[in-house]
Amino acid sequence: MINRTVVGAHYGLKDWIAQRATAVIMAGYSVLMAAILLILRPATFEAWQGVFAHGFIKFVTFLFFVSLFYHAWIGVRDIWMDYVKPTGLRLALHVLTATALVGYTAWAAAILWRL
């Protein structure tokens, strides 16, 4: 009988690359947004909303959120794998984390596509 832990890392390389790829996307977005906000300095609601209502910004902001949630999944999963040893509790935390992050993705889409 093979006793394989159900909540271990399965495809290490894919996640390793995804964590770095999403990091690069988020870093690029952070620099872009910092530049846009420093140049436009949106102090009113109309100006602030105008930034994110712009088609391209909306698209890259959503891309940022998706990258963030995937990145957070790998990072938080690693934390659970490092510190939480009981399999049942670890599985529960994995499910909770993944569920929250999928929910956040829908939430971010709802916020952006309301604009």
Next chain:
Amino acid sequence: MAEMTIKKRPKNLDLTTIRLPLPGKVSILHRVSGAGLFLCLPILLWLFGASLTSPETFATLTALASSLPVKVVLAGLIWAYCHHFCAGIRFLLLDLHIGIEKEAANKSAAAVLAVSIPLTLVLWGILL
């Protein structure tokens, strides 16, 4: 299955007696800042949504951001983002085998702190 011998190796994992070198401190702070940001995600998403809902909610949030306790919490979040960002770039460079020698790694760890802390203060000054 081949027989395995489990060696009794000496362990020193007492966190109170380990003197963590600077790269180790930057590394654990990367994890701590990431975990903190993850836990704050629902609040941050809610704030982002509210800021984009109406002029009234936007005004409520700008008023909220002017109170000192809120400013302190926001400073903590800005630091977490800056540290995670700077330490993350250092890890990406290490992945590319840039600066993996001991001395260079020590210097880059110090550089992370030398950039992330002033950057936090600058952003705090601009944003709040």
